[in-house]
Amino acid sequence: MIEAVQAIPAKAEVQKSYELFKAKGVKLNLTRGKPASDQLDLSNQLLGLPGVADFTAEGATDIRNYGGLQGLIEVRRLFSGILGAPADQIVVANNSSLALMHDCIVYSLLKGTCDSAAPWSKQGEISFLCPVPGYDRHFKICEDYGIRMITVPLNDDGPDLAAVERMVARDASIKGMWCVPKYSNPTGAIYSDSVIERLAAMTTAAPDFRLFWDNAYSVHHLTGDRIQIANVLELCAKHHNPNRALVFASTSKVTLAGAGLALFASSKANVKWLLDRLTPRTIGPDKANQLRHLRFLKNEDEIFALMDRHRALIAPKFDKVLEIFDRRLSGIPEVSWTRPKGGYFISLEVPQGCARRVVALAKEAGVELTPAGSTHPLGKDPDDRTIRIAPTFPDLPEVALAAEGVAVCVQLAVAEKSS
Numbered sequence: 001m002i003e004a005v006q007a008i009p010a011k012a013e014v015q016k017s018y019e020l021f022k023a024k025g026v027k028l029n030l031t032r033g034k035p036a037s038d039q040l041d042l043s044n045q046l047l048g049l050p051g052v053a054d055f056t057a058e059g060a061t062d063i064r065n066y067g068g069l070q071g072l073i074e075v076r077r078l079f080s081g082i083l084g085a086p087a088d089q090i091v092v093a094n095n096s097s098l099a100l101m102h103d104c105i106v107y108s109l110l111k112g113t114c115d116s117a118a119p120w121s122k123q124g125e126i127s128f129l130c131p132v133p134g135y136d137r138h139f140k141i142c143e144d145y146g147i148r149m150i151t152v153p154l155n156d157d158g159p160d161l162a163a164v165e166r167m168v169a170r171d172a173s174i175k176g177m178w179c180v181p182k183y184s185n186p187t188g189a190i191y192s193d194s195v196i197e198r199l200a201a202m203t204t205a206a207p208d209f210r211l212f213w214d215n216a217y218s219v220h221h222l223t224g225d226r227i228q229i230a231n232v233l234e235l236c237a238k239h240h241n242p243n244r245a246l247v248f249a250s251t252s253k254v255t256l257a258g259a260g261l262a263l264f265a266s267s268k269a270n271v272k273w274l275l276d277r278l279t280p281r282t283i284g285p286d287k288a289n290q291l292r293h294l295r296f297l298k299n300e301d302e303i304f305a306l307m308d309r310h311r312a313l314i315a316p317k318f319d320k321v322l323e324i325f326d327r328r329l330s331g332i333p334e335v336s337w338t339r340p341k342g343g344y345f346i347s348l349e350v351p352q353g354c355a356r357r358v359v360a361l362a363k364e365a366g367v368e369l370t371p372a373g374s375t376h377p378l379g380k381d382p383d384d385r386t387i388r389i390a391p392t393f394p395d396l397p398e399v400a401l402a403a404e405g406v407a408v409c410v411q412l413a414v415a416e417k418s419s
Contacts, residue, residue: 009332011415018365018412021405026366028402033185033344034393035257035310042309043255049292057294063287069275075261075290081300082218083247084231085265091274093262093285097250100262101212102141104246107277108175108210109145114273115208115243120175129167129177131159133347133375133386135185138178138214142377149377150174154187158195165202172205176212182229183217186375186388187347188340193230200235200244211236211245217343218249219307222315226304227341233265242267251293253344254306261293317391321346321403328407332414337389346389347375348406354413355384361409367402 055063058074070076071092080087093100109126112119120126126147130139131154142149150167153160158181168174179199181191191199199211213232221227236244243266251260264274297303322339325348329335334351350358355372362369370388373379389406391399 009411009415011412011419014408014411014415018361018408021408022365024366024401026401026405028366028394028398028405029368030390030394030399030402030406031368031370032393033253033390035253036313036393036395038313039253039310039392040256042306042313043296046255046259046292046296049295050288054291054295055288057287057291061287063291066283068284068287069278069282070271071285072287072290072294075294078294078297078299078303079249079263082303083215083249083263083265085233085247089233089265089268089271091264091271091278092290093264094289095250095252095258095260095262097214097216097248097252097262097264098137100264101138101214101248103277103281104210104212104274105141105145105147107274108208111277113208113210113243114269117207120208123173125173126175127171127173129159129164129174130377131178131184132377132381133186133388134178135180135214136370136374136379138212139377148173151377154184154189156187156189158189158191158199161195161198161202165198168202168204168206168209170205174204175206175208176210178212178214180214180216181232182215182227183220183222183340183343185216185343186338186345186386188338188343188345190227190341191229196230196232197235197239200232200241201239209244213245213247215247215249216253219303220253220344221307221311221342222318223311223341225341233267237267243270246270253310254303255293255296259289261290314392317394317396317399318346320396320400321389321391324400324403324407328404329410332411335410335414344390344392346391348387348389348410349385350387350410351414351417352383352385354410354417355381355387357413357416358387358406358409361412362406365405365409367405367409369406 057072075092076087076090109121128142130149132151152163232245247265249263336349338347359369359372373381375386
């Protein structure tokens with residue numbers, strides 16, 4: 001975070017700046033972390049693959065036909081290094097990793113996990129730990145299925161482990177925890193190796209406790225430093241909790257956001273559990289899409305090279321937002337923001353009680369932001385402080401204009417509170 005230490009601008013002066021910005025009549029959207037069109041263009045070659053005569057995968061597999069529930073073996077090998085698991089402990093599904101997370105929750109509620117004495121829904125109240133600020137779609141899954149959400153603070157190196165370890169050790173209703181371990185949404189936090197090991201090793205009252213390990217941004221770097229984190233699957237096995245982590249990822253922000261691949265990695269027992277649950281649901285995934293991804297991505301080095309091209313497009317947008325925040329907001333007490341090294345978001349903290357006002361002012365001025373509170377369960381940020389900034393989708397001039405507008409709105413909200 002960048003800490004602000006100077007003076008609050010005069011309300012009349014800021015009000016004038018706000019009215020001038022509003023008069024521009026802009027219509028800008030920073031609500032969601034979507035790839036921009038030029039990012040999607042990087043993978044347009046996929047639209048012509050695998051080609052009308054290319055429909056045979058390894059082992060003489062005809063991708064046009066049913067079957068292959070676990071996904072093509074060569075695609076599982078392609079992502080083995082990124083997921084940190086051997087190919088036989090990976091499942092390749094259709095385009096949404098969120099769908100896999102949702103289904104794993106539902107299957108656990110209806111059938112239990114491979115370590116459950118009974119389905120979760122038959123065990124009384126079910127709870128999940130939710131590091132905050134966090135991802136609204138994780139929280140929505142819990143909300144939809146009546147899972148109690150318990151917040152824990154998210155630090156720069158991961159969740160507050162003292163709180164996590166204390167709660168999971170005594171409360172058997174806590175069945176899982178949401179984790180975005182690398183370039184976390186929205187703060188950009190990176191779990192340290194020691195934090196990951198403690199999560200893998202900690203004692204839990206629930207024998208079927210699960211880490212929902214959403215490694216959505218594993219290769220989504222914003223700098224030349226390709227940061228690595230500890231392998232949670234290896235650490236869970238080392239500490240005799242081999243089934244604890246369910247690892248999710250996707251190519252949604254690697255290739256085509258609406259037509260990518262969803263990825264699951266875990267222990268052999270968890271892979272069998274998932275495949276058993278999928279068997280009555282589907283006869284197999286879209287293997288044509290898997291083959292076209294294989295033909296396009298080819299190998300891990302090509303994936304990294306593609307992500308470097310993504311970085312060249314989006315890093316300047318993050319730099320521009322940070323430059324404007326540095327210039328416009330670094331003099332305001334209790335205002336801070338993250339400088340992520342990867343991922344898709346910047347987390348902006350404003351004085352207590354100001355986030356909703358900033359978002360409302362921005363909307364009135366033509367800048368759509370993610371609703372205040374979205375970074376917390378049930379949309380309720382008790383301090384009303386956190387605003388998620390998503391710079392990737394607009395083009396660079398629009399990002400710059402939107403960041404200027406957000407800065408003015410922060411100044412005005414703070415001036416109103418102080419007057």
